[in-house]
Amino acid sequence: DASLGGEFLTLMKWADSVRKLKVRTNADTPKDSAKAVEFGAEGIGLCRTEHMFFEDNRIFVMRRMILSRSVEDRKKALDQLMPMQKKDFIGIFKAMGSRPVTIRLLDPPLHEFLPSEKADIEKLALEMEVPYSRLKETVFELKEVNPMLGHRGCRLAVTYPEIYEMQVRAIMEAAAELKQKENQEVIPEIMIPLVGEVKEFEYVKELAENVIKEVFEDYDVTVPYLIGTMIEIPRATIIADEIAKGAEFFSFGTNDLTQMTYGFSRDDAGRFIKEYREKGILEKDPFQQIDRKGVGELMKMAIERGQQTRKDIKLGICGEHGGEPNSVEFCHMIGLDYVSCSPFRVPIARLAAAQAALKYS
Numbered sequence: 409d410a411s412l413g414g415e416f417l418t419l420m421k422w423a424d425s426v427r428k429l430k431v432r433t434n435a436d437t438p439k440d441s442a443k444a445v446e447f448g449a450e451g452i453g454l455c456r457t458e459h460m461f462f463e464d465n466r467i468f469v470m471r472r473m474i475l476s477r478s479v480e481d482r483k484k485a486l487d488q489l490m491p492m493q494k495k496d497f498i499g500i501f502k503a504m505g506s507r508p509v510t511i512r513l514l515d516p517p518l519h520e521f522l523p524s525e526k527a528d529i530e531k532l533a534l535e536m537e538v539p540y541s542r543l544k545e546t547v548f549e550l551k552e553v554n555p556m557l558g559h560r561g562c563r564l565a566v567t568y569p570e571i572y573e574m575q576v577r578a579i580m581e582a583a584a585e586l587k588q589k590e591n592q593e594v595i596p597e598i599m600i601p602l603v604g605e606v607k608e609f610e611y612v613k614e615l616a617e618n619v620i621k622e623v624f625e626d627y628d629v630t631v632p633y634l635i636g637t638m639i640e641i642p643r644a645t646i647i648a649d650e651i652a653k654g655a656e657f658f659s660f661g662t663n664d665l666t667q668m669t670y671g672f673s674r675d676d677a678g679r680f681i682k683e684y685r686e687k688g689i690l691e692k693d694p695f696q697q698i699d700r701k702g703v704g705e706l707m708k709m710a711i712e713r714g715q716q717t718r719k720d721i722k723l724g725i726c727g728e729h730g731g732e733p734n735s736v737e738f739c740h741m742i743g744l745d746y747v748s749c750s751p752f753r754v755p756i757a758r759l760a761a762a763q764a765a766l767k768y769s
């Protein structure tokens with residue numbers, strides 16, 4: 409409880425004076441961002457943008473966009489969403505002041521945006537002026553058997569580039585406007601999810617930079633920004649040297665990295681991991697604590713390879729492990745710049761970072 413005051417604040421002040429790791433938070437609303445700042449967060453390490461599309465009636469617009477076969481119609485739907493996204497980011501930037509904010513471009517499994525109820529498909533068909541049977545077929549074609557290994561992350565940007573164009577515009581317009589109107593300096597860090605091939609990264613980076621150039625021209629202002637990537641697919645750790653040519657930062661997505669390293673579904677593995685532990689097959693739940701012989705090794709390799717190309721590449725972690733003390737210790741050991749965790753775990757991470765600094769100094 410941050411309102412504990414007294415002893416809590418003294419302890420935290422001590423921890424902050426000792427630790428080397430910065431502590432950021434995972435937050436995607438102004439309210440959570442403000443809460444995290446109260447708990448001592450020094451920035452946002454992961455602003456997920458998925459939830460924003462489920463607010464109000466945005467999901468209906470998003471469905472229309474996803475199911476539309478014409479680029480023009482997709483753009484029309486996204487034009488409707490843009491001002492709302494921009495408002496989301498202005499709110500978050502304001503809550504964070506001059507602290508860094510990493511915004512991750514959209515990464516839902518696509519099926520989360522698909523209508524499943526007959527009535528919803530009927531309504532959409534009417535709105536889009538297409539026959540119900542055709543729309544139903546489109547929905548069916550987009551359904552996946554393994555959505556978490558499917559059409560998500562930057563793959564969406566290859567098939568629907570307009571989505572990321574809209575988001576980058578919203579991020580940069582929000583930053584430009586704050587600079588012009590309120591003289592607030594924001595340094596957005598644009599993060600590309602689920603990169604497993606260097607050309608995916610380059611494709612999205614180019615797309616983003618084209619939009620950024622337009623925004624700077626429209627506003628007649630420039631703002632500093634970074635473009636980086638999540639490292640959450642095992643292959644990304646292998647080609648980290650190539651990715652680092654264009655990426656200014658890496659943030660380890662250890663939730664997906666664990667899923668893909670073990671081949672354990674992050675949604676379902678809980679059903680057997682408990683028994684695995686009871687029977688001594690697994691000592692720890694790898695989704696809870698960084699497995700030093702698995703994900704941990706991959707992280708070390710990615711850092712080594714990334715730094716070969718870009719010595720000062722900024723390094724963070726934004727998977728759940730970022731707020732777990734043993735994992736925080738590991739992140740300190742391998743030289744990350746920051747960990748990022750949910751607002752309520754920020755004080756724990758601050759303490760764990762201090763303990764790690766003492767242990768290894």
Ligand code: PEP
Binds near residue numbers: 454661663727
């Ligand atoms: C991750 O994969 O570790 C991550 C932070 O992203 P998400 O949990 O949103 O997939």
Ligand code: MG
Binds near residue numbers: 640661663664
């Ligand atoms: Mg992920």
